[in-house]
Amino acid sequence: MSVALQAPPLKRTGAHAIDAxxxxxxxxxxxxxxxxxxxxxxxxxxxxxxxxxxALRGVSFNLVRGESLGVxxxxxxxxxxxxxxxxxxxxxxxxxxxxxxxxxxxxxLGAGFDSELSGTDNxxxxxxxxxxxDPVVRDLMPSIIEFADLGRFIDAPLKTYSSGMRARxxxxxxxxxxxxxxxxxxxxxxxxxxxRDKSKARVIExxxxxxxxxxxxxxxxxxxxxxxxxxxLEQGRVIHxxxxxxxxxxxxxxxxxxxxxxxxxxxTAAI
Amino acid sequence: MLxxxxxxxTSEVPAEFRHAATRPGPFxxxxxxxxxxxxxxxxxxxxxxxxxxxxxxxxxxxxxxWVLDPLLQMxxxxxxxxxxxxxxxxxxxxxxxxxxxxxxxxxxxxxxxTTSVTSQGSLIRQIQFPKIVLPMAAxxxxxxxxxxxxxxxxxxxxxxxHRFSPYLLLIPVVAVVQFLFTLGVGFIVAGVNVFFRDLGxxxxxxxxxxxxLSPGLYSLQMLESSTFFEQNPALxxxxxxxxxxxxxxxxxxxxxxSPDGGPHLPDFGALAALAVVSLVLIAIGGIIFKRLEPMxxxxx
Numbered sequence: 001m002s003v004a005l006q007a008p009p010l011k012r013t014g015a016h017a018i019d020a021x022x023x024x025x026x027x028x029x030x031x032x033x034x035x036x037x038x039x040x041x042x043x044x045x046x047x048x049x050x051x052x053x054x055a056l057r058g059v060s061f062n063l064v065r066g067e068s069l070g071v072x073x074x075x076x077x078x079x080x081x082x083x084x085x086x087x088x089x090x091x092x093x094x095x096x097x098x099x100x101x102x103x104x105x106x107x108x109l110g111a112g113f114d115s116e117l118s119g120t121d122n123x124x125x126x127x128x129x130x131x132x133x134d135p136v137v138r139d140l141m142p143s144i145i146e147f148a149d150l151g152r153f154i155d156a157p158l159k160t161y162s163s164g165m166r167a168r169x170x171x172x173x174x175x176x177x178x179x180x181x182x183x184x185x186x187x188x189x190x191x192x193x194x195x196r197d198k199s200k201a202r203v204i205e206x207x208x209x210x211x212x213x214x215x216x217x218x219x220x221x222x223x224x225x226x227x228x229x230x231x232x233l234e235q236g237r238v239i240h241x242x243x244x245x246x247x248x249x250x251x252x253x254x255x256x257x258x259x260x261x262x263x264x265x266x267x268t269a270a271i
Numbered sequence: 272m273l274x275x276x277x278x279x280x281t282s283e284v285p286a287e288f289r290h291a292a293t294r295p296g297p298f299x300x301x302x303x304x305x306x307x308x309x310x311x312x313x314x315x316x317x318x319x320x321x322x323x324x325x326x327x328x329x330x331x332x333x334x335x336x337w338v339l340d341p342l343l344q345m346x347x348x349x350x351x352x353x354x355x356x357x358x359x360x361x362x363x364x365x366x367x368x369x370x371x372x373x374x375x376x377x378x379x380x381x382x383x384x385t386t387s388v389t390s391q392g393s394l395i396r397q398i399q400f401p402k403i404v405l406p407m408a409a410x411x412x413x414x415x416x417x418x419x420x421x422x423x424x425x426x427x428x429x430x431x432x433h434r435f436s437p438y439l440l441l442i443p444v445v446a447v448v449q450f451l452f453t454l455g456v457g458f459i460v461a462g463v464n465v466f467f468r469d470l471g472x473x474x475x476x477x478x479x480x481x482x483x484l485s486p487g488l489y490s491l492q493m494l495e496s497s498t499f500f501e502q503n504p505a506l507x508x509x510x511x512x513x514x515x516x517x518x519x520x521x522x523x524x525x526x527x528x529s530p531d532g533g534p535h536l537p538d539f540g541a542l543a544a545l546a547v548v549s550l551v552l553i554a555i556g557g558i559i560f561k562r563l564e565p566m567x568x569x570x571x
Contacts, residue, residue, distance in 0.1 A: 024292075027569055084568065088288050088399035091565040096291035102284060105398070112394035116325040125321055128314040129400055131284035180286070 017101050017181050017212035018063035018086060024094030025056040025081050025236075055081040056236045057094070063181070068213040070227035070244055072220070072251050074258075077233040079216045083183050086214060101180025101211065104130075115159035119150055119169060122158055126173045140176045147202075148172040149195075168195055175202050182210040184217070220248045283310055284399075297558045304557035307401030314400070318408030322383075323415050337419040341371050345427070352488060361530050362431045368424060369526040370487030370519045373449055376417035377515075378478050383409040384457030385464045385471050392571035402564050403557070406461035410454050417446065424526070438525040438534040445521040445537060448546045452514055455552030462560040465567055485515035490523065490530075514548070517541045 056078045063069050071079050084090040085097055087105045112129055113122050123144055127137030145154050148168040153161060161169070184203065207213055207226055215227060223230050223244050230247035232240040232254075240250050295303070308315065326334070348367045353359070360366055387409040388395070388402055395402060421442070428435055464470040486494065491511065494500050500507040510516060521537040528534035 084396070085290070088290060089396065089568045091290045092292050094292050096289065098287070098289045100287045102286055103399075112391065112398070114321060114325065117321055121321060121324065125317050128311075128317040129394070129398060131311070131314075131400070133283070134313065 015064055016062045017065050017067075017099070018061075018214070019098040020062065020086075020095070021060050021097075022095035023056055023059040023082075023085060023092050023097060024054060025078070025085060025090060026093040027053045027055055054236050056085070056092075056233075059233075059236070059238055060095075061231060061238070061241060063212050063214065065211055067229060068207065068210075068215065068227045070223035070230035070247070071214060071216045071233060072218075072223060072230060072247065073233035073239075074255065076235075078236040079233055080185060081236075082233070083185050083214065083216055086181075087183055099181065103181045103183060104174070104177050104179030105183035105185065113158055113166065113170065116157055118157055119145070119148075119154040119161075122169070123173060130173075130177060132177065144169075144172045144176055147198075164192060164195070171195075171199055171202075175199075175206055178206075178209055180210070181212040181214070182206055184213065184215045220252070223248055283313070297562075300558045300561035301554055304403050304561050307403050308407055311401055311404050315404050315408045315411065318404065319412045319415070322408065322412035326412075326416070334419065337416050338422050341368065341375055341420050342423045342427075344371050344375070345423075348488060362434060362527065365427055365431050365434055366490075366523065366527050366530075367488060368427055369523045370485075372417065372420050372424060373446075373518055373522050374482055374485075374487060374515075375420060376413060377449065377453055379416055380410045380413035380453045381456055381460060381474065381478065382471070383413055385460045385474060387457075388461045388465055388567060389468065389571065395568050395571050402567055403458070403560055406457040406560070407454070409461070410450070410457040413453075414446075414450065434527060434533060436525075436528075436534040438528075438536065441525040441537060442522070445518060445525065445542065448521070448542050448549065449518050451546055451549035451553060452518070455549055455554075455556040458553065458556030458560045462556075462563040465563065465570055481513075481515065484510065485513055485519055486510070487515070487519050491516060491520060492529070514545055517545045 059078075059082065061069070071082060073079055081090065083105060085092055086099060087103050088099070112126060114125065117125065120141070123141055124134075124137055127134075127140075132140075148165070148171070150161075150165060150169060153165065158166065158169075184207075204226075207215075213226070215222060217223060227244045229242065230244040231238050232247050232251050234254070239254070240247050345364055345368045348371070349364050352367070353363050384406040387405040391405060394400075460470060460474065494507060494510065517538070521542055524535050524537045526534060
C-alpha cells in the first residue's frame with residue numbers, strides 16, 4: 001500500500017527514509033488550553049492577542065536508510081514534537097515531511113490501554129491500532145505474554161495489574177513490531193531493575209534491526225554509541241548537526257554555559 | 272526471545288506518507304474520511320467489541336440494564352401521561368415504548384460519540400491512526416444496545432397481542448435511516464467536543480428539549496387536530512420537518528400503528544427523504560471532523 005504523493009517542494013531521493021524541509025509546528029494557545037464555552041467567549045471579546053507558539057521552526061534534515069540519528073537538546077526544545085511529526089501524529093504548520101517506510105514509535109507504551117479489558121483483549125486492540133493484521137497479532141500473542149511475564153494475569157482485567165505489569169505489557173507490545181523506521185523517546189526506564197536489563201537488550205536488538213532510527217534521549221552515552229549523526233535542538237531550532245561526539249560536546253558546553261549564566265543571574269539578584 | 276513481526280508485510284498502515292502545511296479541499300477530506308473508515312474497519316470492529324464487553328461489566332445487573340432501562344422509563348411516562356394527565360390513548364405503554372427505544376438509542380449514541388475522541392487523548396498524542404474510527408465505533412456499538420432493547424419490546428408486545436403484526440420486520444428499515452442520521456450527528460459532536468468540552472452539558476438539555484418537541488409521547492395527528500396548531504400551521508410544519516418526527520412516526524407505524532387501527536406501512540417517502548438528508552449530514556460531519564483532525568493531537 002502506498003500513498004500518492006503530491007507535487008514536490010521535496011526532491012524524492014530513494015535513499016532517504018525521512019526528508020524534512022523547513023519544518024515548523026505552531027501551537028495556537030487559543031485552543032491548547034482546556035477550553036470551555038465561557039472561556040472562548042471571553043477570548044473572543046478580549047483584546048489581548050494570543051501569541052502563537054512555535055514548538056519547531058525551520059527544521060530541515062534527512063535520514064539516509066540505515067542511518068541512526070540522535071536528537072538532543074534541553075527540555076522543551078521540541079524533541080518530542082519532532083518525533084510526533086515524524087510519526088505522522090502532528091502535521092507541520094510550515095514546510096513538509098516525507099517518510100518512506102513504516103514508522104513505529106516506542107512512544108506508545110501502554111497508550112490506549114483499557115483498564116476494563118483483559119490483557120489478551122488489550123493486545124488485540126493495540127494490534128488493531130498499530131494496523132497489524134489479526135493473524136499476525138495472534139501469532140505474536142504468546143511471546144508478548146511471555147516477555148511481559150504476566151502469567152495467569154493475562155485474562156484478568158487490566159485494572160488489576162500493577163503499574164510495573166502495565167509498563168511491561170506496553171513495552172512488549174510496542175517492541176513486537178519490526179518497523180522500517182524506529183522512533184525512540186526515552187523509554188528505557190521501564191519497570192524493575194530486572195526488566196530494565198531485559199528491555200534495554202530488546203531495544204538494542206531493535207536498533208540493530210531497524211533500517212533507520214531517530215533517537216531522542218538525555219543519555220549521551222546512547223547517542224555516541226548508537227548514532228552516526230546527531231542534531232542539537234534548542235527552542236525549536238537546529239543549533240548544530242553533525243558527528244554525534246561533536247554535537248554532544250557542543251550541547252554539554254552550551255548547557256554548562258546556560259547553567260553558569262543562571263547562577264550568575266541568581267548571584268546578582270541575591271546581592 | 273520475542274520475535275518481531277515485520278510491519279511491512281500486510282499492514283493496514285500506509286508504508287509512506289507526506290505531510291505538508293496544506294489545507295485540503297472538502298472533497299479531498301470527504302474521500303479521506305471514507306478511505307480511513309474502510310481501511311481500518313477491523314479496528315472499528317475491535318473498538319465495538321471492546322465497548323460491548325465493557326458496558327455492563329461494572330454494574331451489578333450488567334447488561335440486564337439494556338432491558339430494564341427502557342421498561343422503567345416506559346412506566347414513568349405511562350404513569351405520568353395516562354394517570355396524571357388522564358389522556359386516554361389505547362395501548363399507551365406500547366405507543367410510548369415505540370418512541371423510547373429509538374430515542375434511548377439516539378441519546379446513548381450521541382453521548383458516546385461526544386466523548387469518543389476526547390477520552391482517547393493519550394492514545395491520540397502517541398500513535399497515528401485515523402481518528403474518525405472513534406465516533407464511527409461509538410455510534411456502531413450503540414446499535415447493539417438498541418438490538419438488545421428490542422427484548423423488552425417483545426415482552427410488552429405479549430400484553431397487546433392484537434398489535435402483533437409482520438410489519439415488525441420493517442423495524443430495521445427505519446433503524447437504518449436513524450443510524451445514518453446518528454452517524455452524521457456523531458461525527459460533528461465528536462470533533463467539536465475536542466474544542467468545547469462542555470458540549471456534553473449543552474447537549475444534555477438540548478436533547479431533552481428535542482425529545483419533548485418530537486412526537487414521542489404524542490403523535491403528529493394529535494397536534495394536527497389541536498386548535499393551536501390549526502391556527503399556526505407554520506409551527507406545525509416546523510415540527511413535521513424534525514427528523515425525529517419522521518423516525519418516531521416510522522417506528523410507531525410498524526410497531527403500534529394508529530390508536531384505532533393496527534400497524535401499517537411506514538411513510539417510505541418521508542424516510543427516503545430523511546435518508547438523503549442524513550447522507551448529506553454524514554458528508555458534512557465527515558468534512559468537519561477531518562478538517563479539525565490535525566489539531567486533535569495538539570489540543571488533547
